[in-house]
Amino acid sequence: MGHFLHDVYSAFLTPLLPLFKESFGLSYFLVTSLSLYGRIPSLFNPFIGLLADKVKIRYFVIITPAITAISMSLLGLSQNYWQLSLLLFIMGWSAAFFHVPAPVLIRRVSGNQSGKGMSFYMVGGELARTIGPLFITSAVSWWGLEGSWRVMPVGLLASVILFFRLRNLKKVDYKPKPKSQGAWKELGKNKQLFIALTGYTFSRGMVRGVFVTLITTYIVVNGGDIWDGTYALMIIQFAGAIGTLISGGYSDRFGRRTSLLFIAVVSPVLLLLFNYTDGYMNMIVLALIGLFIFGSNPILLALVQDIKTDRPSFNNGIFMTISFAFGAVAALLVGKIADLSSLDMVYQISPLFALIAIPFTLMMPKDEGVKLKL
Numbered sequence: 001m002g003h004f005l006h007d008v009y010s011a012f013l014t015p016l017l018p019l020f021k022e023s024f025g026l027s028y029f030l031v032t033s034l035s036l037y038g039r040i041p042s043l044f045n046p047f048i049g050l051l052a053d054k055v056k057i058r059y060f061v062i063i064t065p066a067i068t069a070i071s072m073s074l075l076g077l078s079q080n081y082w083q084l085s086l087l088l089f090i091m092g093w094s095a096a097f098f099h100v101p102a103p104v105l106i107r108r109v110s111g112n113q114s115g116k117g118m119s120f121y122m123v124g125g126e127l128a129r130t131i132g133p134l135f136i137t138s139a140v141s142w143w144g145l146e147g148s149w150r151v152m153p154v155g156l157l158a159s160v161i162l163f164f165r166l167r168n169l170k171k172v173d174y175k176p177k178p179k180s181q182g183a184w185k186e187l188g189k190n191k192q193l194f195i196a197l198t199g200y201t202f203s204r205g206m207v208r209g210v211f212v213t214l215i216t217t218y219i220v221v222n223g224g225d226i227w228d229g230t231y232a233l234m235i236i237q238f239a240g241a242i243g244t245l246i247s248g249g250y251s252d253r254f255g256r257r258t259s260l261l262f263i264a265v266v267s268p269v270l271l272l273l274f275n276y277t278d279g280y281m282n283m284i285v286l287a288l289i290g291l292f293i294f295g296s297n298p299i300l301l302a303l304v305q306d307i308k309t310d311r312p313s314f315n316n317g318i319f320m321t322i323s324f325a326f327g328a329v330a331a332l333l334v335g336k337i338a339d340l341s342s343l344d345m346v347y348q349i350s351p352l353f354a355l356i357a358i359p360f361t362l363m364m365p366k367d368e369g370v371k372l373k374l
Helices: 002-010 013-024 028-037 040-052 058-073 081-099 102-110 114-143 145-166 183-189 191-213 215-221 226-254 256-275 279-305 312-340 343-355 357-362
Strands: none
Touching: 002 058, 002 081, 002 114, 002 145, 013 028, 013 081, 013 114, 013 145, 013 191, 013 215, 013 226, 028 081, 028 191, 028 312, 040 081, 040 312, 058 081, 058 102, 058 145, 081 102, 081 312, 102 279, 114 145, 114 226, 114 279, 191 215, 191 226, 191 256, 191 279, 191 312, 191 343, 191 357, 215 226, 215 343, 226 256, 226 279, 256 279, 256 343, 256 357, 279 312, 312 343, 343 357
């Protein structure tokens, strides 16, 4: 529930991008750069992780939905690009303090089914990114862009509910233990895994830049309206929620690397099909794209949490830094390519972006999965 309530608000930006592009006369590069401001705080995720390894992590999860709700609800009142950037920067800090400790909390209550646990955690986020665009698009339709602040109270209420639900959940708090090695030695020990995660995340970030960040703009540029773009985004996000729900459990059974490799091989084929279909078939392919590109999320989280360590939040912080930072750089690159060529060209070459993930998947450690009783 906490992940859902937090990410409903962080999902407001994408459906509003066509409106901001028109209002402020932004290039595609500047449009995609807006997501960067929300990701800059992720550079500090390892340090947030070190802090989360020493304090009561549930309080991070409690307070951050309110902060995110306030900052994102005020986007419509922005008068220029820089005001938008400031609000997104504040949201980025809030998101970092939520997303770094939350998977550790989930891991501590999931036992030996961490993949399934991560799926349930991630499905909240993906459902939020399905509902969030509908929520803010409806609000803008009713009250105008300047009336977006009216949706703020729901997020404030979310933090109140989380406080009463989590305040006594003491078993997830950190219990101080002697550390077997320094934090940065921990990073060096897992260097190959994090290099593989960097390449995989960069590839996925480029695909997400095309099919998530720019999908509403693509629809509007090709003759649709903001509702058409929102519906397309909702199809991708809802299918992504389904992929997120089922993929973690499958990775528990068949192995993390095998599952990620399957996703990496199928994704370029689906992106190619998107460019050569139309009508209902195009929407079906779009849904399958969402199913696969978001299906990797809980597997990657579980892969990081599988590392045997005394510093789980630190390792998760490193992964979140990689995920957000390289995802943002990838999205910026996609925007720049669109400015230099065209948005249609970006969609035509998008299968190449997905192919990048395959060699990096092969660098990941082999695992056999576990046999679970049904």
